Amino acid sequence: MLERARGKKRTEVTFVIPADGPHGPVSVVGDFNDWEPGAHPFVARPDGTRAVTVALPHEHQYGFRYLAAGDYWFDDDHADGHDGRNAILHT
Known part of the structure; x- marks a missing residue:
């Protein structure tokens, strides 16, 4: 799930995975971080999602x-959206 908060110059996008998602470390990788694993790791939230x-x-x-x-x-x-290989995000 994607949550967005639009600021003056940037959009803060929060990527959320459910509590029953894969166990162990998970990160979001994409065009915005040169597809570098571990650059943006998920952190647990009080409701169990990450x-x-x-x-x-x-x-x-x-x-x-x-x-x-x-x-x-x-x-x-x-x-x-999806382009056949990746998920797509519009800011």
């Missing part, structure tokens, strides 16, 4: 995916 927030410039499109331990890649079903 989340990470990234501030991104307005009016851009980014490809992204989630990477869990064991080289397990997965997509966000609530993304703005």
Whole structure:
């Protein structure tokens, strides 16, 4: 799931995975962090979900995916779209 908070120059996008998501470390990787695993790791929230927030410039499109331990890649079903390889996010 994606949560957004629009500021004057940037949109803060919070990527959220459910409590029953993959166990172990998970990070969001995409165009905004040069697809670097571990650059934006998810952190547990009080409700059991895990989340990470990234501030991104307005009016851009980014490809992204989630990477869990064991080289397990997965997509966000609530993304703005999919291009056949990656989930798509519009800021």
